[in-house]
Amino acid sequence: MIDTSNNITDEQLIEEAIEGSKLALAKLVKKYEQTVYNFAFKICRNKERAEHTMQETFLSMIKSLNQFSGKSKLSTWLYTIVSNHCLMLARSQKKYDYTTLENEEGLIDDKNVADWKFSPEKIAENSELKKVLDEAIEKLPHEYRVVFMLRDVEGLSTQETGDIVNLSVPAVKSRLHRARAFLRNELNNTLGK
Amino acid sequence: MKNSKVNCKEVMSHICDSLGEDLDSPKCVNIKDHLESCPNCQKYFDSVDSTIKFYKKYNVELNDEGHQRLLSVLGLDDLDEK
Numbered sequence: 537m538i539d540t541s542n543n544i545t546d547e548q549l550i551e552e553a554i555e556g557s558k559l560a561l562a563k564l565v566k567k568y569e570q571t572v573y574n575f576a577f578k579i580c581r582n583k584e585r586a587e588h589t590m591q592e593t594f595l596s597m598i599k600s601l602n603q604f605s606g607k608s609k610l611s612t613w614l615y616t617i618v619s620n621h622c623l624m625l626a627r628s629q630k631k632y633d634y635t636t637l638e639n640e641e642g643l644i645d646d647k648n649v650a651d652w653k654f655s656p657e658k659i660a661e662n663s664e665l666k667k668v669l670d671e672a673i674e675k676l677p678h679e680y681r682v683v684f685m686l687r688d689v690e691g692l693s694t695q696e697t698g699d700i701v702n703l704s705v706p707a708v709k710s711r712l713h714r715a716r717a718f719l720r721n722e723l724n725n726t727l728g729k
Numbered sequence: 730m731k732n733s734k735v736n737c738k739e740v741m742s743h744i745c746d747s748l749g750e751d752l753d754s755p756k757c758v759n760i761k762d763h764l765e766s767c768p769n770c771q772k773y774f775d776s777v778d779s780t781i782k783f784y785k786k787y788n789v790e791l792n793d794e795g796h797q798r799l800l801s802v803l804g805l806d807d808l809d810e811k
Contacts, residue, residue: 573791656782
């Protein structure tokens with residue numbers, strides 16, 4: 537098995553990979569494949585497309601490894617490639633949704649508030665719940681979905697998220713606000729008691 | 730938010746803006762006070778918080794076959810046993 541347990545930094549592995557070390561490259565891939573696959577799934581909501589996106593992401597990484605400046609983290613760079621690839625894929629499949637959720641005021645549903653019948657801890661064992669989550673996120677336009685996943689789910693900072701999707705901090709906050717409200721409403725329709 | 734009263738819709742909107750951020754700042758005092766005394770807004774807060782947690786906990790694992798296919802696509806499959 538490719539050993540990724542020692543303390544070699546990403547920068548060292550990148551340097552060695554640029555110099556031709558396939559082992560260093562394999563270590564980088566091994567280190568980030570799960571993160572890339574999981575994030576690709578969170579955006580694409582389809583395991584086949586997530587795997588394809590993961591493969592394309594690492595192919596892109598290998599092609600342009602010598603352009604990696606080290607100014608940002610490798611993980612941030614990989615998130616950027618995945619986000620762009622998923623966006624292109626969605627556009628090519630004509631599933632791209634140009635909805636912009638403009639009506640921010642209308643997204644806050646103060647009349648329909650209820651306790652939910654499932655807690656987040658139940659997600660691993662409940663395929664019906666996973667279906668509800670998939671259906672809700674698929675209704676969320678792609679640009680909002682990426683911001684929500686990067687900031688809230690992956691835990692990146694607002695600035696890092698903005699750098700990846702090429703948006704200002706206020707624009708990221710605005711999209712995040714709308715994405716949270718939209719998803720909460722969608723889930724509330726099904727999970728509200 | 731200054732010292733004026735806030736309504737539920739404003740509080741809910743603020744929750745969507747600032748969840749996970751510092752609610753102790755002076756401008757948020759009214760929001761926090763309202764939240765502590767309004768069961769409806771607390772439920773709204775919980776539902777937004779749960780929304781994020783649901784998606785955080787919904788993960789998929791790359792299986793061995795997917796890992797092997799990736800290495801093969803990248804021309805690195807001969808290194809996997811090293």
